[in-house]
Amino acid sequence: MNHKEHIQNVIGYFNSINASPIEVDEERIEQQLENAYQSQSLLIKIMSVLGGFLASLAFVGFLFMIGIYRSEFSLLFFGFLFIVAAIWMIKTYKTILFETMSVSFYMIGFLMVGFGLGEMKLAEVYIPNTYILLSLITFCLVQNYLLNFVALQIINGSILFLIFNYHAVLLLNVYVGFLAILLTAVCIKESFLLTYHSISKNLFKPIVSGLFIAFIISLSYLAKEIAVFKVTIIHYHAISLAFILFPLIYLLLDVFKKMEINKQVVKVSICVATVLLLIPTVIFPAIAGALLIILLGFWSSHNAAFVLGVLSCMYFVAQCYYDLEYTLLTKSIMLFITGILFCSIYFLTVKKLSSNEAV
Amino acid sequence: MKTFNRDDLHTFVKHSNINEQAVKTALEQHIYPQKKDWQKFLQIFFITLGIGFTVAGIIFFFAYNWNHLHKFVKIGLILGLVIVTTLFSIYGTKKTVLQQLLMVGAFFLVGVLFAVFGQIYQTGANAYDFFLAWTVFTTLWVFNSNFSPLWLCYFSVMHTTVFLYAQQVATNWPNEFVYLILFVLSVITFVLMYVYASKNTNNSIHNWLLQTIALAATVYATFGMVIAIFQKYEFLFFIFLFLVAMVYYLGFWLSNKLKNIYYQAIIFFSLIVIITAFLLEISDGEGMFLFIFLFIIFSITMVIRRLVELQKQWSHES
Numbered sequence: 001m002n003h004k005e006h007i008q009n010v011i012g013y014f015n016s017i018n019a020s021p022i023e024v025d026e027e028r029i030e031q032q033l034e035n036a037y038q039s040q041s042l043l044i045k046i047m048s049v050l051g052g053f054l055a056s057l058a059f060v061g062f063l064f065m066i067g068i069y070r071s072e073f074s075l076l077f078f079g080f081l082f083i084v085a086a087i088w089m090i091k092t093y094k095t096i097l098f099e100t101m102s103v104s105f106y107m108i109g110f111l112m113v114g115f116g117l118g119e120m121k122l123a124e125v126y127i128p129n130t131y132i133l134l135s136l137i138t139f140c141l142v143q144n145y146l147l148n149f150v151a152l153q154i155i156n157g158s159i160l161f162l163i164f165n166y167h168a169v170l171l172l173n174v175y176v177g178f179l180a181i182l183l184t185a186v187c188i189k190e191s192f193l194l195t196y197h198s199i200s201k202n203l204f205k206p207i208v209s210g211l212f213i214a215f216i217i218s219l220s221y222l223a224k225e226i227a228v229f230k231v232t233i234i235h236y237h238a239i240s241l242a243f244i245l246f247p248l249i250y251l252l253l254d255v256f257k258k259m260e261i262n263k264q265v266v267k268v269s270i271c272v273a274t275v276l277l278l279i280p281t282v283i284f285p286a287i288a289g290a291l292l293i294i295l296l297g298f299w300s301s302h303n304a305a306f307v308l309g310v311l312s313c314m315y316f317v318a319q320c321y322y323d324l325e326y327t328l329l330t331k332s333i334m335l336f337i338t339g340i341l342f343c344s345i346y347f348l349t350v351k352k353l354s355s356n357e358a359v
Numbered sequence: 360m361k362t363f364n365r366d367d368l369h370t371f372v373k374h375s376n377i378n379e380q381a382v383k384t385a386l387e388q389h390i391y392p393q394k395k396d397w398q399k400f401l402q403i404f405f406i407t408l409g410i411g412f413t414v415a416g417i418i419f420f421f422a423y424n425w426n427h428l429h430k431f432v433k434i435g436l437i438l439g440l441v442i443v444t445t446l447f448s449i450y451g452t453k454k455t456v457l458q459q460l461l462m463v464g465a466f467f468l469v470g471v472l473f474a475v476f477g478q479i480y481q482t483g484a485n486a487y488d489f490f491l492a493w494t495v496f497t498t499l500w501v502f503n504s505n506f507s508p509l510w511l512c513y514f515s516v517m518h519t520t521v522f523l524y525a526q527q528v529a530t531n532w533p534n535e536f537v538y539l540i541l542f543v544l545s546v547i548t549f550v551l552m553y554v555y556a557s558k559n560t561n562n563s564i565h566n567w568l569l570q571t572i573a574l575a576a577t578v579y580a581t582f583g584m585v586i587a588i589f590q591k592y593e594f595l596f597f598i599f600l601f602l603v604a605m606v607y608y609l610g611f612w613l614s615n616k617l618k619n620i621y622y623q624a625i626i627f628f629s630l631i632v633i634i635t636a637f638l639l640e641i642s643d644g645e646g647m648f649l650f651i652f653l654f655i656i657f658s659i660t661m662v663i664r665r666l667v668e669l670q671k672q673w674s675h676e677s
Binding site for chain 2: 006010013014017018024025028029032041043044047048050051052054055058059061062065066097101190191192194195196198201202204205255258259260294298299300301327328329331332333334335336337338339340341342343344345346349350354
């Protein structure tokens with residue numbers, strides 16, 4: 001594949017759509033494309049990840065053997081040291097093996113810091129707060145896909161831990177809603193974030209993937225609410241459902257533009273029908289959340305997010321029906337009616353959806 | 360050629376001064392789905408949800424009445440499904456993909472049939488003869504089907520049978536012997552499939568099937584060798600070592616012949632794990648852990664370097 005030709009083609013394209021001719025650092029682009037092409041073999045990537053993981057495991061074994069767990073101070077000290085070393089390593093070395101090792105050291109560092117703080121017998125709340133602080137500092141210091149992704153998951157996990165520690169059911173729903181809006185905003189404003197500042201350029205990819213995963217994890221905690229909190233509060237669910245429905249309707253309006261549906265009546269009726277169809281999910285808002293992920297993943301062409309959304313939707317529907325306390329007969333009737341409903345929607349819209357092609 | 364993917368776009372935007380509007384236009388024209396894609400998506404979305412929920416409703420209905428069904432009805436129902444799917448899949452001379460998928464469905468329905476049989480007559484959970492019967496009775500279909508995913512399912516069931524047999528009946532077999540048997544079985548399967556695939560060019564034994572079998576063989580070899588190492592070098596260890604050495608040598612030869620780094624890569628990785636186990640057996644003090652850590656980093660770096668060089672060399676040759 002000829003990189004130079006490809007680059008010239010793309011430059012030509014951008015010159016045609018941009019107001020003024022663009023300046024491009026061709027050498028660095030070519031270098032980056034070469035690198036991407038070189039290490040494209042999935043096999044080598046997997047080997048590097050496994051190798052880095054095994055090496056870190058061996059190192060953790062070494063640490064345990066020398067008895068580092070006996071002293072809280074050494075745990076804390078070496079934990080911070082590992083986190084700093086991970087950040088240094090990932091800024092200095094750019095190969096996949098060192099990236100994986102750096103991420104492993106980063107996670108080991110966090111584990112050791114958590115261990116050390118736990119051994120000091122402080123209040124439990126210090127650990128997640130420290131984690132959040134350290135992760136935020138990581139965001140300022142380094143912009144790397146893997147490391148920032150892991151840092152975002154640590155922040156998400158710490159917030160969820162705090163929510164469970166204080167039994168804040170309302171906060172869980174508000175947090176899920178907040179994530180829904182943040183995720184949609186980031187996806188929609190891709191062009192803005194890519195061109196705003198050099199830091200946001202590099203942070204875009206890890207934040208988008210990280211937010212998708214964080215949103216799915218928070219949704220699954222919302223789904224398991226009954227197992228964890230021992231209570232299901234429907235009014236609070238209404239809050240998260242509302243926060244999920246707003247971005248959903250916003251995306252629908254954009255889809256109308258793409259599908260060239262212009263009649264106001266049709267637009268309003270589709271929006272109202274969607275909201276009515278999703279109102280019953282107030283008992284289990286995770287389903288609406290998964291639908292948002294599917295729509296968002298497809299809208300912004302993130303195939304992995306789309307597939308994850310589909311899988312999590314199937315899981316959440318299964319979990320919802322599992323938790324429902326009706327007889328199997330009632331459940332079968334409910335499922336059958338839902339199925340017939342969707343089939344009829346399909347038959348109603350199939351003509352509309354394919355007739356435009358003939359024209 | 361004006362098409363580029365999202366990674367290319369990001370690389371470009373990072374190293375140039377393209378403005379926001381241009382990026383938005385580029386995204387909308389090349390990356391975001393167009394009207395056609397949306398139409399297709401919505402069609403597939405609604406019909407999948409519709410069929411999925413309806414089928415789930417029917418299954419739940421049967422589940423509700425399952426305990427009240429007579430055992431003839433239960434077995435008859437599943438047998439009926441097996442017959443219907445098999446008939447549909449062998450109908451006609453030219454096989455479509457749907458028919459091959461139906462054969463896979465029939466394969467799993469045979470498993471369900473034996474599972475229901477086991478449930479009615481209480482033969483015990485995960486009985487090895489359930490898997491054995493499943494393997495034996497689907498052999499003809501699989502050999503005739505010429506469909507790689509079906510072969511993969513078949514081998515999985517076969518290996519599960521061997522595994523469970525060792526667990527439930529031959530409990531006096533040492534663990535590494537079971538892995539040795541599975542290793543030999545996988546290697547024989549690989550050799551047979553490879554020879555068959557190279558003799559008939561008009562076949563559907565895809566590369567990924569051969570690579571998966573090779574991976575299974577390597578995994579069995581690794582597990583077996585690691586267990587045999589920690590069992591203090593009995594006679595079995597030396598047989599295993601000899602066989603594994605021969606097969607790995609053949610693996611390197613095959614990798615060079617096919618100009619494919621895959622077989623070399625998995626063999627190297629397996630060797631690194633085996634050597635690590637060997638080192639751990641010698642001593643499990645703290646110095647050894649540090650040495651293993653350095654050894655793994657060094658060996659993986661060397662292996663990856665060699666593999667990347669080989670890949671460059673072979674892709675330039677072809």
